[in-house]
Amino acid sequence: MADIELLNQDTIDKIAAGEVVERPASVVKELVENAIDAKATMITIEIEKGGTSKIRVSDNGIGIPSNQVRKAFLRHSTSKLRDASELSIVKSLGFRGEALSSIAAVSKVELITKTKDDMLGTLYEIEGAIEKKIEEIGAPNGSNFIIRDLFYNTLPRQKFLKSPKAEGNLINEIVEKLALSHPEIAFQLSIDNKNKLSTIGSGKLKDTIYQLFGKNITKNLIEIDESNELFNLKGFICNSSVYKGNRSFENIFINNRFVKSKTISSAIEKGYEGYLMQHQYPFFCLMVDIDTNMVDVNVHPTKMEVRIDHQKDITNLINEIISNSLNKIDDIRDYVNDEVPEFIDDEPNVKSSYNNDVSGVTTPEKPFDSDNKNKHELISESDSTVEYESIMNSSSISEFDSTAKPELISHKGIYEPYEEKGFEIKKQEVKSEINNIKKQSNKEESQLSFLSKDAVVKHSIIGQLFSTYWLVEYDKSLYIIDQHAAHEKVMYEKIVSSIKDNTMSTQQISPPVIVTLNSLEETFLNDNIDIFNQVGYEIENFGGHEYTITGIPYGIYGVDAKTLFMDMIGDCIQASGIKDNTVILERIASMSCKAAVKGNTKLSYREAKELINELLMLDNPFHCPHGRPTIVKMTRYEIDKMFGRIQ
Numbered sequence: 001m002a003d004i005e006l007l008n009q010d011t012i013d014k015i016a017a018g019e020v021v022e023r024p025a026s027v028v029k030e031l032v033e034n035a036i037d038a039k040a041t042m043i044t045i046e047i048e049k050g051g052t053s054k055i056r057v058s059d060n061g062i063g064i065p066s067n068q069v070r071k072a073f074l075r076h077s078t079s080k081l082r083d084a085s086e087l088s089i090v091k092s093l094g095f096r097g098e099a100l101s102s103i104a105a106v107s108k109v110e111l112i113t114k115t116k117d118d119m120l121g122t123l124y125e126i127e128g129a130i131e132k133k134i135e136e137i138g139a140p141n142g143s144n145f146i147i148r149d150l151f152y153n154t155l156p157r158q159k160f161l162k163s164p165k166a167e168g169n170l171i172n173e174i175v176e177k178l179a180l181s182h183p184e185i186a187f188q189l190s191i192d193n194k195n196k197l198s199t200i201g202s203g204k205l206k207d208t209i210y211q212l213f214g215k216n217i218t219k220n221l222i223e224i225d226e227s228n229e230l231f232n233l234k235g236f237i238c239n240s241s242v243y244k245g246n247r248s249f250e251n252i253f254i255n256n257r258f259v260k261s262k263t264i265s266s267a268i269e270k271g272y273e274g275y276l277m278q279h280q281y282p283f284f285c286l287m288v289d290i291d292t293n294m295v296d297v298n299v300h301p302t303k304m305e306v307r308i309d310h311q312k313d314i315t316n317l318i319n320e321i322i323s324n325s326l327n328k329i330d331d332i333r334d335y336v337n338d339e340v341p342e343f344i345d346d347e348p349n350v351k352s353s354y355n356n357d358v359s360g361v362t363t364p365e366k367p368f369d370s371d372n373k374n375k376h377e378l379i380s381e382s383d384s385t386v387e388y389e390s391i392m393n394s395s396s397i398s399e400f401d402s403t404a405k406p407e408l409i410s411h412k413g414i415y416e417p418y419e420e421k422g423f424e425i426k427k428q429e430v431k432s433e434i435n436n437i438k439k440q441s442n443k444e445e446s447q448l449s450f451l452s453k454d455a456v457v458k459h460s461i462i463g464q465l466f467s468t469y470w471l472v473e474y475d476k477s478l479y480i481i482d483q484h485a486a487h488e489k490v491m492y493e494k495i496v497s498s499i500k501d502n503t504m505s506t507q508q509i510s511p512p513v514i515v516t517l518n519s520l521e522e523t524f525l526n527d528n529i530d531i532f533n534q535v536g537y538e539i540e541n542f543g544g545h546e547y548t549i550t551g552i553p554y555g556i557y558g559v560d561a562k563t564l565f566m567d568m569i570g571d572c573i574q575a576s577g578i579k580d581n582t583v584i585l586e587r588i589a590s591m592s593c594k595a596a597v598k599g600n601t602k603l604s605y606r607e608a609k610e611l612i613n614e615l616l617m618l619d620n621p622f623h624c625p626h627g628r629p630t631i632v633k634m635t636r637y638e639i640d641k642m643f644g645r646i647q
């Protein structure tokens with residue numbers, strides 16, 4: 001056996017670097033978090049070739065004093081923590097003092113940094129952990145890191161990297177989250193000289209959302225600001241016009257730190273039940289503030305999971321907040337929202353950097369909770385999610401002073417962290433656009449809700465289209481009502497409420513239906529006969545395994561009673577261990593959909609009016625029980641635009 005020897009520093013650094021610096025996106029994350037910790041108000045990120053040839057992160061933060069630059073690159077050197085006793089209270093994003101030494105071990109680093117108290121800045125060059133240059137240089141306040149040839153000396157690591165485009169996307173995703181969690185910081189990201197993302201750092205989350213996701217999402221935002229004894233919940237969700245086929249629109253920040261919390265995600269998604277269809281995931285950007293003693297953010301080394309005390313109470317409350325917020329609004333789908341989102345920045349690359357399927361269903365994602373029976377698809381999480389999680393993992397909690405006003409810096413140094421002039425113009429553009437959106441939505445709010453009693457008398461029913469849709473003119477808009485979906489909804493609600501109130505009545509059928517049950521089904525029926533009776537069934541044993549059904553729940557017409565009954569029993573047995581009548585209720589209610597007037601049935605005007613009147617009594621009249629919209633709206637403005645009457 002070979003002699004035991006201590007590894008040399010270079011090897012130690014490279015091994016350690018592998019843990020912190022997994023891929024270009026992890027370098028970006030570490031450097032940006034350092035800039036945030038350094039109280040920067042502007043952070044510029046430039047990437048070339050997916051970050052492998054160049055990553056530049058510059059900030060206008062506090063800088064590193066010239067006599068400490070060397071130290072910053074030593075392993076376990078940090079200005080953010082003094083001893084272990086501070087570990088539980090540390091609020092900066094970093095504190096382990098590993099990032100700079102790790103990055104320097106596997107790349108060629110050039111740093112120019114200056115504090116406001118130093119007359120001159122420092123230029124520091126270090127390659128593969130070996131110092132190449134240190135000298136004084138004229139520089140603006142702040143830090144400018146350039147990382148070249150990442151992994152040039154660790155070839156195996158290079159092999160694991162994806163294409164520059166995929167690595168660029170991961171970087172984009174990370175910067176997006178960091179920008180959302182710090183609306184008070186102006187971020188700018190360019191990849192291969194193309195502007196990918198920029199935020200103005202106004203301190204308003206809505207502005208950041210507008211800049212990252214565009215007008216359509218911003219237009220459909222619903223503000224959330226709720227506090228209770230367990231947590232504060234702030235931020236934005238969207239109405240049902242905005243959704244995606246995966247969870248990439250879901251942004252949760254716990255105590256200012258981006259996390260993937262299945263628990264909280266599911267609670268929010270549950271709040272959208274009845275508003276979105278299966279495999280449609282909402283847009284939200286929510287900041288949860290919880291007492292730090294109640295959250296453990298470092299549960300798992302590679303996943304950004306969090307463990308929260310009082311989990312059940314918290315999720316129930318969140319679920320309630322979301323569904324109440326949705327119930328409060330007129331959630332009528334605006335047809336225009338199915339279009340590609342508009343961006344103020346007409347740079348084609350900015351547009352293409354976002355996934356444009358604002359309301360299209362794309363790949364379904366693996367459901368979080370296995371007991372959510374609505375989501376059967378089991379598709380493995382995308383690679384990028386897993387990588388992303390591991391990259392974001394090492395943060396802790398930031399203490400950025402959100403009251404700090406962003407200020408424009410006037411750099412006359414050797415580099416310009418931000419193009420000041422363009423930035424000012426952009427800032428104004430965003431402000432005026434946001435104001436426009438505000439004005440529009442205020443105007444809409446001041447109008448009567450389409451389904452309010454006072455509005456309904458002003459409806460002008462134009463007629464029926466394709467024997468399916470009713471066209472209604474109201475307040476400079478055309479409303480299109482899906483008669484079938486509306487009917488489904490009305491019937492569903494009626495059945496649900498009469499089951500709840502125990503007022504389900506029976507509808508006699510003649511001749512009775514005879515069903516033959518196997519022993520499992522028979523046992524189930526006998527064990528739960530009370531529930532069946534409660535929803536309106538009248539069932540008797542006919543001898544042997546045969547049963548006669550003489551009465552079925554009232555209001556279920558047009559459905560084959562035998563098929564419904566057998567399906568229901570099958571479902572209930574599958575969902576074994578039911579203790580209440582929820583499965584039966586769900587089944588009957590959804591069967592009512594089948595029974596509802598089919599799409600292509602002519603209704604009279606009077607019947608259509610009645611249907612609208614019935615809709616307006618409901619909590620969520622804008623969606624059928626499966627979450628499909630019942631009403632779609634086209635404004636006169638949109639129609640005029642379509643005909644080129646206005647630009």
Ligand code: ADP
Nearest residue numbers: 034038063072078079094095096097098099100
């Ligand atoms: P950590 O962030 O865990 O302290 P790092 O290796 O990331 O460790 O950074 C080491 C130290 O270098 C930091 O504690 C900080 O003092 C300094 N530093 C790094 N980046 C910056 C920056 N952009 N601005 C000011 N100081 C910085």
Ligand code: MG
Nearest residue numbers: 030034094099
């Ligand atoms: Mg750090």
